[in-house]
Amino acid sequence: MVKRGGILIWLISLGFLFYAGASGDLFASQGKALDESQIKAAISSHIEKHMTWPKGSIRITFPSGIPEIPPLLENCILEVKENRNDEFIGNRLYQVRIWHKNRFYKQLSVSTRIEVSKELVLSARPLEKDQNITAQDILVVKKWFSRLPQDLITDPEQIVGKRLLRSIRERSTFTPGMLSEPIMFKKGKIVKIICDNDTMSISTLGLAEEEGAFGATVRVKNISSNKIIHAKVIGNSVVKVEL
Numbered sequence: 001m002v003k004r005g006g007i008l009i010w011l012i013s014l015g016f017l018f019y020a021g022a023s024g025d026l027f028a029s030q031g032k033a034l035d036e037s038q039i040k041a042a043i044s045s046h047i048e049k050h051m052t053w054p055k056g057s058i059r060i061t062f063p064s065g066i067p068e069i070p071p072l073l074e075n076c077i078l079e080v081k082e083n084r085n086d087e088f089i090g091n092r093l094y095q096v097r098i099w100h101k102n103r104f105y106k107q108l109s110v111s112t113r114i115e116v117s118k119e120l121v122l123s124a125r126p127l128e129k130d131q132n133i134t135a136q137d138i139l140v141v142k143k144w145f146s147r148l149p150q151d152l153i154t155d156p157e158q159i160v161g162k163r164l165l166r167s168i169r170e171r172s173t174f175t176p177g178m179l180s181e182p183i184m185f186k187k188g189k190i191v192k193i194i195c196d197n198d199t200m201s202i203s204t205l206g207l208a209e210e211e212g213a214f215g216a217t218v219r220v221k222n223i224s225s226n227k228i229i230h231a232k233v234i235g236n237s238v239v240k241v242e243l
Contacts, residue, residue, distance in 0.1 A: 024081040024097075025049065034073045034098070036066040043094050043110060046080040051088040057117045058088070059144065064111040076100050089114050090146045115144040119154050123172045131164045132182045138174075151175045163213070181214040185237045191220060193231060197243040206231075212239065 027042040044060050051058065077099040083092065092112050098105045124139045131137075138159055153159055153174040162179040185191055187210050195202040209219035212233040220231050220239055231239035 024079045024095075027078040027080065028076075032074060033071065034069055034076045034078075036069070039066050039069070039078065039096055039108065039110065042078040042080050042096065043112060046094070047088055047112075047114065050082075050086070053088065053116050059115050059117075061113045061115075062110065063091075063113050066110060067108045069108075073098075073100060073105075076105070087148075089116050089148065113146060115146050116148075117142050117144055118149070120149070121153055121156055121159055121174055123168055123170055123174070125170050127164050127168050127172075129164060129167045130183070133159055133162055133164060133179075135160050149173075151177070153179075181216065183211055184214050184233050184235060185212045187211050189237060190223075191237045191239050193220060193222065193229070194234075194238065194240045195243050196240060200243070206239070 025042075025046045027038075027045065040060075040062060047058070047060060048055070079097040079099065081095040081097065083094065086092065090113070092114060094110050094112060096108045096110055098108070119140050120143050121138050121140055124137055127133065127137055135156070138156055140156060153176065159174050159179065161182060163182045165178055165180055168178070185208050187208055189208045191206050191208050191212070193204050193206045195204075205223045206220040206229070207223060209221055209228065212218045214233055214235075217230050217232050218239065219228055221228055229241055231241045234240045
């Protein structure tokens with residue numbers, strides 16, 4: 001088994017490479033005096049190695065800076081400690097252990113802020129209650145998040161064609177509770193009734209006994225028989241009855 005001291009010497013000879021140790025990732029200081037940039041680079045490399053976000057989708061800042069480092073400390077190894085169950089977003093604290101001349105020298109606690117770039121759907125203009133949303137009513141933007149957005153819709157396909165349950169301002173976000181299926185017809189309107197199964201299809205006209213949202217089952221009066229039937233709304237003024 002190779003001892004830690006042997007690993008450290010090997011890393012120093014290879015330059016700024018990392019070695020996956022049992023307790024964290026190790027980074028060599030390139031044979032020059034240790035400075036803040038190397039601490040930041042080691043932490044950033046550790047995060048990028050272990051995160052699940054797509055490459056290039058994060059930005060890392062150090063709001064509290066880097067604790068003071070003694071000058072002229074050369075040929076160091078930096079060990080960035082693993083954070084258990086790390087989501088790699090938001091305010092995170094990383095422990096950086098400094099090894100110098102094959103001996104443990106110092107441990108730094110470094111505060112970081114990790115932001116993730118994600119697409120978000122916004123309203124392109126003010127939208128009114130009960131309005132059916134079109135592709136022209138929305139826009140997709142990229143935004144930096146320091147915590148995962150809760151309930152916000154990021155997929156335009158989940159919004160376009162839906163009915164808005166309340167009025168919203170320009171550049172508002174969308175949540176599932178704001179949306180419903182669009183209204184295909186109002187109460188009292190004439191609708192087409194399709195009776196369909198695997199072998200035959202019959203159509204007739206009916207009178208809507210209630211408002212019809214897409215996908216809902218509603219009461220419709222068959223004009224020919226005056227009977228009330230229950231049918232599923234499948235399109236604009238169209239309902240379907242399974243035979």
